[in-house]
Amino acid sequence: MTSTLSVFADSPARHLVCRGCGATFELAAQHACYECFGPLEVGYDAEALAKVTREQIEAGPKNIWRYAALLPVGTDPATRVTLDPGFTPLVKADVLGAELGFTAPLWVKDDSANPTHSFKDRVVSVALTAAKALGFTRFSCASTGNLANSVAAHAARAGVPSTVFIPSDLEPGKVLMTAVYGGDVVAIEGSYDEVNRLCSELTETDEFENTAFVNVNVRPFYAEGSKTLGYEVAEQLGWRIPAQVVIPMASGELLTKVDKAFTELVEIGLVPPTEWKVFGAQSAGCNPIATALHKGTDEIVPVKPTGIAKSLNIGDPAAGLYALESVRRTGGWMEYVDDDEIRAGIQLLARTTGVFAETAGGVTTAVLKKLVETGKLDPAAETVVFNTGDGLKTLDAVADRVGFTHRVKPSLKSAREAGLLG
Numbered sequence: 540m541t542s543t544l545s546v547f548a549d550s551p552a553r554h555l556v557c558r559g560c561g562a563t564f565e566l567a568a569q570h571a572c573y574e575c576f577g578p579l580e581v582g583y584d585a586e587a588l589a590k591v592t593r594e595q596i597e598a599g600p601k602n603i604w605r606y607a608a609l610l611p612v613g614t615d616p617a618t619r620v621t622l623d624p625g626f627t628p629l630v631k632a633d634v635l636g637a638e639l640g641f642t643a644p645l646w647v648k649d650d651s652a653n654p655t656h657s658f659k660d661r662v663v664s665v666a667l668t669a670a671k672a673l674g675f676t677r678f679s680c681a682s683t684g685n686l687a688n689s690v691a692a693h694a695a696r697a698g699v700p701s702t703v704f705i706p707s708d709l710e711p712g713k714v715l716m717t718a719v720y721g722g723d724v725v726a727i728e729g730s731y732d733e734v735n736r737l738c739s740e741l742t743e744t745d746e747f748e749n750t751a752f753v754n755v756n757v758r759p760f761y762a763e764g765s766k767t768l769g770y771e772v773a774e775q776l777g778w779r780i781p782a783q784v785v786i787p788m789a790s791g792e793l794l795t796k797v798d799k800a801f802t803e804l805v806e807i808g809l810v811p812p813t814e815w816k817v818f819g820a821q822s823a824g825c826n827p828i829a830t831a832l833h834k835g836t837d838e839i840v841p842v843k844p845t846g847i848a849k850s851l852n853i854g855d856p857a858a859g860l861y862a863l864e865s866v867r868r869t870g871g872w873m874e875y876v877d878d879d880e881i882r883a884g885i886q887l888l889a890r891t892t893g894v895f896a897e898t899a900g901g902v903t904t905a906v907l908k909k910l911v912e913t914g915k916l917d918p919a920a921e922t923v924v925f926n927t928g929d930g931l932k933t934l935d936a937v938a939d940r941v942g943f944t945h946r947v948k949p950s951l952k953s954a955r956e957a958g959l960l961g
């Protein structure tokens with residue numbers, strides 16, 4: 540696979556840089572450092588970023604590509620592989636805030652409003668735009684559900700074949716919403732971590748040489764897409780960074796990239812300098828990053844995930860160490876909640892904001908509640924909670940907790956008997 544560097548020429552991206560040892564490599568389909576095997580991320584030309592203005596962004600389209608000048612790809616619309624995700628609602632959550640005792644504004648960033656109903660459309664658009672430019676002819680991923688959904692949809696729009704890999708025990712809603720786009724859906728009889736390992740091995744085979752696995756061989760580009768969530772929140776608040784953010788963690792990548800976005804915005808001068816605290820949310824069934832934080836160690840011990848928050852069930856989180864670093868540096872915290880708390884979290888969010896979240900949003904909402912109750916998160920400081928996925932994909936989570944409040948025949952008599960008239 541030879542790299543087509545021209546697509547990067549008009550972007551501010553300059554190289555891939557090792558998060559471990561700092562070694563740099565040219566922008567290409569490479570995800571691990573040749574020196575220390577550490578993960579790579581995209582490094583930018585600081586001067587190119589510094590030229591970006593609020594006016595330039597505000598004149599852009601109402602989707603992630605308004606931030607193209609801060610991304611490694613996509614400055615030329617003709618090169619994009621995208622469903623044009625982003626610019627999702629930032630919902631003022633006054634009722635939820637009052638219930639949890641907030642005196643400062645509380646917001647929900649609702650990324651269920653993306654084209655395939657999760658934040659993954661952001662990362663997939665950036666990864667596949669890079670993948671196409673790099674010459675890949677098939678799109679793929681190792682997924683906990685939402686990623687497969689998004690890759691299959693992007694491939695359909697682009698007219699490129701796709702083959703996605705998922706654990707065979709995913710929620711039926713996620714499997715269906717992936718399969719309907721017509722690509723190949725491969726169910727692996729194993730955990731996400733086993734799916735991911737298999738995909739890494741497949742990238743080494745001749746048969747998959749021309750296949751871009753968005754979160755494996757083009758992962759540095761994939762990860763950058765998450766920054767747009769941070770940019771959007773700041774822009775939607777009138778170019779300000781909120782004091783506290785609460786973010787669900789699977790690999791931990793999203794959390795680190797929202798923090799990276801805020802850091803860039805301050806460095807570029809697009810927002811006033813400020814401090815913020817990053818909080819991470821996991822489920823009790825898969826809490827390796829939060830456990831390391833609680834133990835005060837950098838050693839993240841992989842777990843075998845269980846529980847209903849399947850989209851977050853990564854037992855060996857690739858960006859866990861960097862998520863720990865973000866949370867420690869900013870003075871935030873991490874918590875985890877069990878399946879009953881997750882179900883209650885979905886209902887709490889829906890009942891107080893009108894946002895119906897999937898299990899990941901239930902995790903985040905329940906963790907928000909726990910962080911306030913334990914005094915870790917300050918209800919007197921402005922806070923943004925991230926809902927990253929849609930409840931319609933995980934209906935089973937709450938199916939036996941909600942239903943009709945009354946059942947009546949179509950007559951006043953029956954309505955009265957049911958107590959509807961007092």
Ligand SMILES: *Cc1c(COP(=O)(O)O)cnc(C)c1O
Nearest residue numbers: 685789790791792793899927928
């Ligand atoms: C993938 C996913 C996440 C977390 O992503 P990471 O970047 O791997 O931490 C959060 N919420 C939902 C709904 C997801 O699908």
Ligand SMILES: [Zn+2]
Nearest residue numbers: 557560572575
């Ligand atoms: Zn390295």
